[in-house]
Amino acid sequence: MSARSARRAARAPHGTLAFVESPVQLLNVLEWAHLSTAHEPESAPGDLTLVVLAPTDPMTRGQLRRMAELARAEGYTVRWEEARGGTTAPFHTIGGLAGPLRRAARIVIGDPFSRYVQLLLTITRAPDLVVVDDGTATMEFISQLANGERLVRWHRRGGRPGPRDMVFMPVSSSARRRLTPSPKGGRRVEVFSSMPIEAAPDGVRVTANSFAWTRARFGPPRITKGADLVGTSLVETGVVDLDRYLDAVGALARTHGAARYFAHRRESAEKLHRLAVETGLQVIRPDLPLELIARRGPIGRTILSFPSTVVHTLPLALAGTEVKVAVMDIDPAWLTDKASPRAQGFLSGVTGTARDVHRLAALPHPAPALPTQPTRQAAAPA
Numbered sequence: 001m002s003a004r005s006a007r008r009a010a011r012a013p014h015g016t017l018a019f020v021e022s023p024v025q026l027l028n029v030l031e032w033a034h035l036s037t038a039h040e041p042e043s044a045p046g047d048l049t050l051v052v053l054a055p056t057d058p059m060t061r062g063q064l065r066r067m068a069e070l071a072r073a074e075g076y077t078v079r080w081e082e083a084r085g086g087t088t089a090p091f092h093t094i095g096g097l098a099g100p101l102r103r104a105a106r107i108v109i110g111d112p113f114s115r116y117v118q119l120l121l122t123i124t125r126a127p128d129l130v131v132v133d134d135g136t137a138t139m140e141f142i143s144q145l146a147n148g149e150r151l152v153r154w155h156r157r158g159g160r161p162g163p164r165d166m167v168f169m170p171v172s173s174s175a176r177r178r179l180t181p182s183p184k185g186g187r188r189v190e191v192f193s194s195m196p197i198e199a200a201p202d203g204v205r206v207t208a209n210s211f212a213w214t215r216a217r218f219g220p221p222r223i224t225k226g227a228d229l230v231g232t233s234l235v236e237t238g239v240v241d242l243d244r245y246l247d248a249v250g251a252l253a254r255t256h257g258a259a260r261y262f263a264h265r266r267e268s269a270e271k272l273h274r275l276a277v278e279t280g281l282q283v284i285r286p287d288l289p290l291e292l293i294a295r296r297g298p299i300g301r302t303i304l305s306f307p308s309t310v311v312h313t314l315p316l317a318l319a320g321t322e323v324k325v326a327v328m329d330i331d332p333a334w335l336t337d338k339a340s341p342r343a344q345g346f347l348s349g350v351t352g353t354a355r356d357v358h359r360l361a362a363l364p365h366p367a368p369a370l371p372t373q374p375t376r377q378a379a380a381p382a
Contacts, residue, residue, distance in 0.1 A: 016048045017100055017126075018108035019117055021055060023063035023265070023289045024309070025110025027214070028132035030071060032108065032192045034213035048076050051097065053083040053116055059265040059285060066288050083116060090116070098123055110134045112141050113153050118175035129179060130190045133209065135309035136350050138195045146201040151176055194313050196353040211316040214295050220321055221297025227258040228300035229281065230290060232308050233266035234330070239343050242271065244334040250279040252304055252328055252360075260284055260300070262293065264308075291317040302326055304360070307350040315356035326358040327351050 020026040033048055050071050052064055068078045083093045101107075101120060106128040109117050113134075121129075131141065137153060144151055151172055181189045181203030191200065194209040229252060234240040252258065261281040263272055276283045286293045290310055294303065295317050303325045305311050311327045318325075330347045351359070 014047075014103065014105050015100075016106040016108060017097075017104040017124075018048060018050045018110075019053060019120060020050060020064075020110045021053045021114060021116070022060060022110065022134065023067045024291075025132060025134050026050065026052070026064060026067040026071065027289050027291065028110065028134075028192065028209060029108055030067075030074065030076075031209050031211060031213045032130065032132050032207075033074075033076065034216075035192075035207070035209075038212075049079055049100070050076055051079045051081060053081055053093070053114075054085075056084050057266070063265055063286070063288060094119065094123075101126075106130065108132060111137070112175070112179055113137060113151050115171070118151070118171050121175045121178045122171060124178075127186045128188050128190070130192060131179070132192045133194060133309075133313075136195060136307075136312070136346075138191065138193050139197070139349070139353075140346065142191065142197055142200060142204075145176070145179060145204070146199065194316055196312070196355070209316070211291060211313065211319075214291055214317050215319065218292060218295040219297065221295055221299050221318075221323075223322055224298050224300050226260075226300050227256045227302040227304055228260045228262060229253055229258040230262050230303060230305040230308065230310050231264045231267050231272075232306050233264045234306070235271060236266050236268060238336055239339045239347075240330060240334045241336050244331075246275055246278055248306075248328070248331070248334065249275060249281070253279055253281055256302065256304055256326075258300070258304055262286055262290055290314070294318055294323070299323060304328065306330060307347040311351065311354040311357050315354075324358060325356070326360050327354060328360040 018029045020029060029050060050068070052068060054061060054064065068080065071078050081093045081097075082089055084090075097120065101124040104124060104126045107121070107124050107126045108130040109121070110132050111117055111134040112131055131138070140153070141151065143149075150169070178187070179189060180201070181187060183203055188205070189203065190205045190207060191197065192207045192209055194211065197206050200206045229249065235242050235245050249261070253261075259282060261275065261279070261283050263283055263285050265286075272283050275281065291313050293299075294314055299318075301323060303310075303314060303323060305314075305325065305327050307327060307330055311325060314323075314325050329351050330344070332344055335343060
């Protein structure tokens with residue numbers, strides 16, 4: 001090979017960069033890599049570098065560190081970036097990633113709505129882009145991309161853009177163009193999802209996430225006789241009223257005999273303390289995404305949930321077990337006056353499109369419950 005050819009080969013795009021900001025995103029990158037390696041045996045773990053854009057929330061950081069350990073055990077490189085560690089942190093992070101972004105042949109992202117990710121997408125010229133699930137928001141992303149709309153999180157959709165939104169709009173528009181396939185221009189877009197996607201935008205390849213890696217690495221779980229309840233951050237996002245939510249959780253637990261409440265990583269400590277006192281549930285703060293916690297067990301024979309990502313993912317992760325997932329719709333009366341006009345329809349769609357789940361009937365009027373205290377679940381060996 002001539003010196004010129006060698007330089008040209010060195011400059012050619014190569015390798016995969018994956019950007020994640022949550023434990024679920026990192027889990028889904030591992031699922032995508034597992035499937036990609038199965039289909040492309042020549043794709044080695046060393047070709048993938050996972051970049052964690054670390055948030056500030058302690059619970060999320062803890063779960064991300066545990067997921068990073070699992071990723072390293074699989075042979076992948078993990079790069080932890082304190083992307084939000086002060087006013088100058090974004091400049092250091094973006095500056096340090098500029099070179100790898102320009103060299104990468106493939107970019108994998110977990111949250112197309114993230115302003116951080118959108119900014120990074122303006123730097124890369126990778127011909128292959130992959131979007132892995134960031135929960136049910138993937139359904140909204142596909143819809144907005146297909147309709148040529150600006151990228152807005154579902155619980156904020158319908159509201160007027162704020163000053164920061166207006167300033168960032170050119171970057172968001174550029175990111176949306178980068179996430180739009182251009183076969184003639186050599187840009188390919190794949191969505192790797194466990195969500196029900198019936199109509200993808202033209203040129204977008206949809207690959208189903210069956211949680212094959214999770215099922216291969218963990219379980220099957222020990223199943224207990226009772227029921228477990230899964231928490232949601234709908235109160236924290238301003239969609240559901242706190243008092244209504246606590247009443248509904250208590251009634252759901254009593255009706256179905258639930259004893260444990262697996263908290264969402266974004267639920268506040270104050271809310272969880274009140275929930276434990278008022279409902280009598282044992283509150284557990286998982287150290288890993290619920291799909292892995294449930295697969296390792298022990299887990300209740302019935303898992304109760306409100307509309308959320310887990311009504312789509314848990315039946316896949318627990319395939320082949322006797323665990324039943326049941327979902328309770330959000331009553332319109334529970335919504336706050338700040339909830340987006342889109343909220344009720346979106347939540348109903350989350351429930352209505354879920355496969356292999358049981359729909360629960362309306363709840364009876366709640367009654368008082370015995371007090372207890374929150375506890376923390378210890379991590380089982382990976």
